[in-house]
Amino acid sequence: MEDTASDYENSFYREKGKYKGVFSWLMSTDHKRIGIQYLAAILTFFSIGVMLGLLVRLSLIAPGKILSQNTYNQVFSVHGILMIFLFIIPGVPVAFGNFFLPIMIGARDVAFPRLNRLTWWLYLTGAVLVALSLFTKGGPPDTGWTFYAPYSIRAQANITLAVFGVFVLGFSSILTGLNFVTTIHRLRAPGMTWFKVPLFVWTLYATGWVQMLATPVLAITLVFIILGRVFGVGFFDPSKGGDPILYEHLFWTYSHPAVYIMVLPAMGIISEVIPVFARKTIFGYKAVAFSALGIASVGYFVWGHHMFTSGMSDTARIIFSFITFLVAVPSGIKIFNWVATLYKGSIMPNAPIYFALTFIFLFSIGGLTGLIIGSLAPNLHLHGTYFIVAHFHYVMFGGAGFAILSALHYWFPKMFGKMYNEKAAKAGWFILFVGFNLLYFSMFILGYRGMPRRYFDYPPEYFNLHLASTIGSWILAAGLAVILVNLIRALFKGPRAPADPWGGRSLEWTIASPPPAENFRELPVIK
């Protein structure tokens, strides 16, 4: 271990570069600075997204009293666009991946540092474009985050700008994936063979491929929407010979693999946290690593399950349903291995493992309900209901969201060199957990009873469950507030963190907290 006092002076926060003030961040090519900026950005958009979500829930206990129908459509659309494209898709890779990938493989930076900075600028540009679409002529998009044609081509709202913003964000995502995959191929420290890299790196590798191979399809689909709106090219317009179903196919060809962009690196975080806090090595390292690649590759061939009711042949539906079941196998392998790692471990009950265990619980509910809607007969009943909304919030928020919170608590001491208050973190976790289940489990029942998603109003028999769900949203928001305030407070008032507070084994724990400018004085050699 190096001398922490002098290292603190050497931390990358203190590094003197060419630029001063805010430009020392915006112009930086240091993967850690870029990671911290991304983290701040995604948490900001997450917070805005939460507020919009609260507004949607609030409107649903008194339809018409708080939001008008049109505003309601805009609010849930913007909630979706922010949460999907600005928070959870970039999410783990851009924030934690940027900060920790080079350190974990024993490198000084990513393969293309300037390209990395470009992705950050593109992300900012995309965010600004989406924000502009809210306040310019036509108003915020009201299409839902999926921009389904032909409505998205005919709607009055300023969809062109929002869609262009998402296009730019996609470009940023592609370049991040490209950068990470190249980095993992080229910059592993001497002796770090493929089966010695940490599992988080494996999941970033699988995610990088999905980013490269799926996002371009979204990009061209969005270009079609823009061309349809601006030049009247009618690829999805039946009156011009086009076929709207093709839009759905192209959109989900990207957007289903995108689900794995969101959740794979989250699984990587869990695979890091669990062995450290169970005081054991991971059970079945290779199985966990290969299951990430398995999920990434099988995930390309399941998009049809979003369209079971859109019009497809029976053969196609049966095949898509079958492949959907196949994805559950590698996911199950991961869950099995995490639980096996915990078995007979000497578990340290700190905040990160609370979030990690909750991930396993909530993600399992999300995953198993995914099988219900992945089979054809129940899908016909549940398609387009709150059951779907509950399912993907359990997977996205209960899965990826809780993994991000776990990562925040796990790596916070390393990223900022400060410790947070453990009790407040756990209190926040408890409130969040209660609120989460009240909010989203009510939606499973609502959906099962036939409440359609995205509807502004509903018959009175659904009121009680809607009320429960809305109360859950307030509890959830309170939990999030406790967690975030606790972390922000720790930034300013927290005690200094040691280099390795948890007894972690991967390379980031061998260097000072916060890490020095070029990570390693001498590149580590792995035996």
Next chain:
Amino acid sequence: MEINAEQRDRTGAKYGMWFFLFTEILFFGGMFILYSVYRAKYAQDFHAAAAEENLLLGSINTAVLLSSSLSIALSISALKKGDYRLSVRLQTATILMGLAFLVIKYFEWTAKIAKGIYPDSPVLLKMSGGEILFFGLYYVMTGVHGLHVLIGVVVIAFMVYFTRTGDITSENFSKLENTGLYWHFVDIVWIYLFPLFYLIT
């Protein structure tokens, strides 16, 4: 150690370029999928609409673009042998051929627009669904391809500049090599576009 780092960098840059080209294939793939679906659905209409294309100009453009791929490949070989002047000349030739391609494309487009055939035009909307889609795909696919040619021309112009300033040398040529890869990709896309739009009548 220093040489090692340099070599590692060069291979890494090539990885990055190839990955980028994969993403480009998928980007164009979205358009080719639309083309195949609509071609299967409206085979007759596509057949009829393709008669509108100018086969002579399309063939000339194919020849121009294929030759430009040769000249960029030769410019890399010239550079590796240390003949910087020849390399610059060949790169400039590539730029000129790229521009020639775009000029010919411009005449093709304006000829069609003069006839009133462009997206959402009254003439086009009177045609059958398949023909509308054919011309929509024609404008979008050759348009996006043309944009890639234009970007390529700009990038090669930078390469000419870098070769003159000595940023690209016979030892350090990965920039030019990767530009060459990109240019070949643009060429290959055209190899598919040409038969799909000009030769299917």
